[in-house]
Amino acid sequence: MTLTDVYLQQLINGLSLGAMYALLALGFTLVYGILELINFAHFNVFMVGSFVALGALNLFGVTPNAPPLAGLALGAVLLGTLAVTMVASGLLGVAIERIALKPLRNVRGPAAMITTIGVSYILFNVVLLGLGADSKNFPSPLPALALPIGGAVLRLREVLIWIVSLVLMAALTWFVQFTRMGKAMRATAQDPEAARMMGIEVDRVIILAFFLGSALAGAGGLMFGLYYNFTSYIIGFTAGLRAFTAAVLGGIGNVPGAMLGGIIIGLIEAMGGQLVSASWADVIIFSILVLVLVFRPAGLLGRVAPNKS
Amino acid sequence: MQRELGLLLEFRGVNTHYGDLHVLKDVSYEIGRGEIVALLGGNACGKSTTMKTIMGVVRPTSGSVIFEGQPIERLRTAERVKRGIAPVLEARRLFPRMTVLENLELGAYTRKRGPELAEDLERVYELFPRMKERRGQIAGTLSGGEQQMVAIGRALMARPRLICMDEPSMGLSPLLVEQVFDIIQQINRQGTTIFMVEQNAAMALSIAHRAYVLQTGQVVLSGEAAKLRENPAIREAYLGELQVSAAA
Numbered sequence: 001m002t003l004t005d006v007y008l009q010q011l012i013n014g015l016s017l018g019a020m021y022a023l024l025a026l027g028f029t030l031v032y033g034i035l036e037l038i039n040f041a042h043f044n045v046f047m048v049g050s051f052v053a054l055g056a057l058n059l060f061g062v063t064p065n066a067p068p069l070a071g072l073a074l075g076a077v078l079l080g081t082l083a084v085t086m087v088a089s090g091l092l093g094v095a096i097e098r099i100a101l102k103p104l105r106n107v108r109g110p111a112a113m114i115t116t117i118g119v120s121y122i123l124f125n126v127v128l129l130g131l132g133a134d135s136k137n138f139p140s141p142l143p144a145l146a147l148p149i150g151g152a153v154l155r156l157r158e159v160l161i162w163i164v165s166l167v168l169m170a171a172l173t174w175f176v177q178f179t180r181m182g183k184a185m186r187a188t189a190q191d192p193e194a195a196r197m198m199g200i201e202v203d204r205v206i207i208l209a210f211f212l213g214s215a216l217a218g219a220g221g222l223m224f225g226l227y228y229n230f231t232s233y234i235i236g237f238t239a240g241l242r243a244f245t246a247a248v249l250g251g252i253g254n255v256p257g258a259m260l261g262g263i264i265i266g267l268i269e270a271m272g273g274q275l276v277s278a279s280w281a282d283v284i285i286f287s288i289l290v291l292v293l294v295f296r297p298a299g300l301l302g303r304v305a306p307n308k309s
Numbered sequence: 310m311q312r313e314l315g316l317l318l319e320f321r322g323v324n325t326h327y328g329d330l331h332v333l334k335d336v337s338y339e340i341g342r343g344e345i346v347a348l349l350g351g352n353a354c355g356k357s358t359t360m361k362t363i364m365g366v367v368r369p370t371s372g373s374v375i376f377e378g379q380p381i382e383r384l385r386t387a388e389r390v391k392r393g394i395a396p397v398l399e400a401r402r403l404f405p406r407m408t409v410l411e412n413l414e415l416g417a418y419t420r421k422r423g424p425e426l427a428e429d430l431e432r433v434y435e436l437f438p439r440m441k442e443r444r445g446q447i448a449g450t451l452s453g454g455e456q457q458m459v460a461i462g463r464a465l466m467a468r469p470r471l472i473c474m475d476e477p478s479m480g481l482s483p484l485l486v487e488q489v490f491d492i493i494q495q496i497n498r499q500g501t502t503i504f505m506v507e508q509n510a511a512m513a514l515s516i517a518h519r520a521y522v523l524q525t526g527q528v529v530l531s532g533e534a535a536k537l538r539e540n541p542a543i544r545e546a547y548l549g550e551l552q553v554s555a556a557a
Contacts, residue, residue: 180418187404187415194402197364199390199419199467 005151010270016158016227018266019165023220024243025250025258026172027093027213033189033253034209040116041096043240044123045214049089049221050231051127054138056084068143077141082164085222086215093214094207120236127233135232138225161223168219169259172212176255181208189253238282242269245289251302260300314342316375317471317502318363318394323372323382325358332358334526335372338504340471345493345503347513347534349543350523356506357399359523360475363504364396365389376471391419395469399476399506401460405449409440412448412459416466426466433462436492454485461492465501472496474505478512490516514538 024046031039060077062069069077100119104112145156176182188195188205196202224239225231246265250257265285272284292299318340325333333355340346350356361367362374365386374382381389395416403412413433417426434441437458443451448459457477464472477493478486486509494516497503507513514520514534522530522543530542537543 180422183407183411183415184418186407186411190404190406191402193366194398194404195415196366196386197390197396197398198415198463199387200415201385201387 002151006274007271008149009152010274011267012152012154012158014267014270015263016161016223016266017269018263019161020220020223020227020262021239021243021246021265022259022262023165023168023216023223024239025247025262026169026255027217028244028247029250029252029255029258030185030209030213032247033255034185034192034206035112037101037112038116038244038252039210039213040113040240041100041119041123042093042116042213042217043236043244044120044127045089045093045096046217046221046224046240046243047231047233047236048092048123048127049085049214049218050138050225050235051131051136051221052088052218053081053085053222053225054136054231056081057139057141060141062139062141064137064139066139066141069141070143074141074143078160082219082222085218089218089221090211090215093210093217096214097207097210124233124236131233133233135230138229138231140226140229142226157226161227164219164223168216172216173255175212181205185209242282242285245285248289249292249299251299254299254301257299257301316340317342317344317377318504319375320359320362321373321375323362323369323374325355325362325367326370327367332526333362333369336523336526336528338521338528340502340504342470342502343497343500344519345497345505345517347510347517347520348504348506348523349508349510349513349520351508354523355526356523357475358526360396360399360473360506363389363394363473387419390467393468393470395464395467395472397457397460397464397472397474397477400479401453401456403448403451403456403459403463405447407448408445409448409451409459410444412463413440413444413466416463417468420466420468425468429466429468433465436465436495437462453480454482454488457481457485457489458492461489461496465496469501471502471504474503474507476506476508478507478509486512510543514543 024042027042027045028039031037031042057077060080062077096119100115101112104115140157142156142160147154176185184195184200185205185208187198188200188202192202221231224235242265243262246261247258248261249264250259250261268284268288269281273281276284316339318338320336320338323333323336324331336355336359338346348356348359358367362369365384369382373380376389376392376394381392404415413430417429420426439455440458440462443455448456451459474493477489481489490512493503493505505513514537517534519532520534520537521528530537530540
């Protein structure tokens with residue numbers, strides 16, 4: 001493997017990680033855009049999502065010893081798993097909002113944000129107590145197809161992660177840009193009171209933001225499992241913090257910003273890890289977070305620093 | 310003469326509070342179908358609270374708000390919009406990062422989609438030809454006058470029976486204020502009732518049929534606009550405002 005091959009490989013890895021962080025970052029940004037709330041429960045909605053995906057795969061007969069699938073069967077299992085995971089995660093996000101956050105809607109200050117941290121710990125501990133502390137093997141239905149590019153390897157799983165992320169991000173962009181509910185979401189993000197006076201049910205917009213964001217986090221959880229071949233109760237914090245950094249880097253509240261930020265963070269993790277050492281990846285990522293907050297608090301694609309209260 | 314058509318909106322003994330602050334004090338208004346009614350008064354007298362109470366953003370602590378003969382004070386804002394009340398908000402309040410067309414579409418948010426919407430859009434473009442040229446422009450980049458046109462167009466897209474305008478002249482040059490008031494009259498002649506809050510008493514009284522004067526949350530004067538124009542108390546209050554703004 002030449003040095004070029006190594007960087008090519010890291011580019012492939014970085015884009016895959018980036019696609020996953022982008023999906024996760026979108027959830028932070030959607031909720032922040034509407035409520036100006038940083039939803040730390042999102043970390044562990046992602047984690048629960050990866051367990052839901054694991055359960056769904058088992059249900060569809062995909063186990064560590066089962067032979068890989070191909071053709072229609074593979075497509076059906078992947079789509080089925082994705083759908084189950086996204087719907088279940090989306091509903092979890094909505095339940096969190098209804099039960100824990102709605103009662104605090106008119107409370108000023110950090111109460112709602114602190115609550116999301118609490119909910120995050122509840123999810124974390126429920127999974128820990130219910131399923132144990134050991135990492136779970138995440139079976140993959142994918143055949144071991146790989147395309148050598150020089151010394152680097154492009155595997156089917158990476159291609160799949162890219163395609164699924166691209167399709168989901170394109171669908172979200174279309175939804176937000178062109179549908180009636182999407183326009184209601186943007187209007188609510190820009191001026192909630194005026195939106196309400198247009199007859200928009202702001203409460204429904206909030207539910208929708210939690211559903212979509214959490215569903216994307218669930219999809220991210222499935223990607224995580226397929227990429228790393230394991231899942232564990234602990235995966236939410238590292239991935240969640242990186243994705244949060246991605247959202248801030250792109251400009252929190254900004255949908256294209258979250259996608260761009262995710263890709264950048266993924267590439268930094270892979271390339272930075274290669275250039276310095278893997279254990280330095282988080283140091284680099286969070287140094288960037290600090291620098292962005294100091295010098296460009298609105299993020300790369302953000303407009304102005306948010307200061308509504 | 311308009312009142313012969315019956316009442317469209319009524320406030321009956323409405324009180325509102327913000328915490329301990331008593332804002333509207335036993336206020337009653339009667340807005341007849343087809344009228345332009347102005348609500349005059351200085352700062353912090355309860356004008357904007359009146360608008361918010363009509364739209365359901367503020368709930369009265371007692372009294373009732375009647376629209377087309379039915380109490381609406383417990384209804385949600387969306388339901389009020391559906392029944393035919395549309396706002397033109399203070400300082401326009403367009404969605405700044407959305408296009409002119411998207412802003413207009415959001416005005417019709419509670420309505421069913423269909424050919425009627427396209428017709429109404431054409432009607433708004435007829436009223437404001439420049440909006441048609443600028444339909445793809447981001448609303449936040451329009452001038453104040455253009456934004457006011459979009460705000461009025463957005464209210465019309467709801468096909469309202471009543472438009473509530475909060476300070477339509479605010480921040481506009483005298484020439485633009487005249488244009489805006491011309492358009493308000495034009496809309497009114499086409500059958501839409503207008504209830505407007507206005508600091509610019511002279512302009513408001515020149516197009517309104519009737520007016521109410523609000524002072525620290527109470528109606529202190531009301532009557533036909535032509536008569537109020539001659540009222541010494543109004544003239545004094547109007548001059549008083551000039552002094553306030555000169556001092557500011």
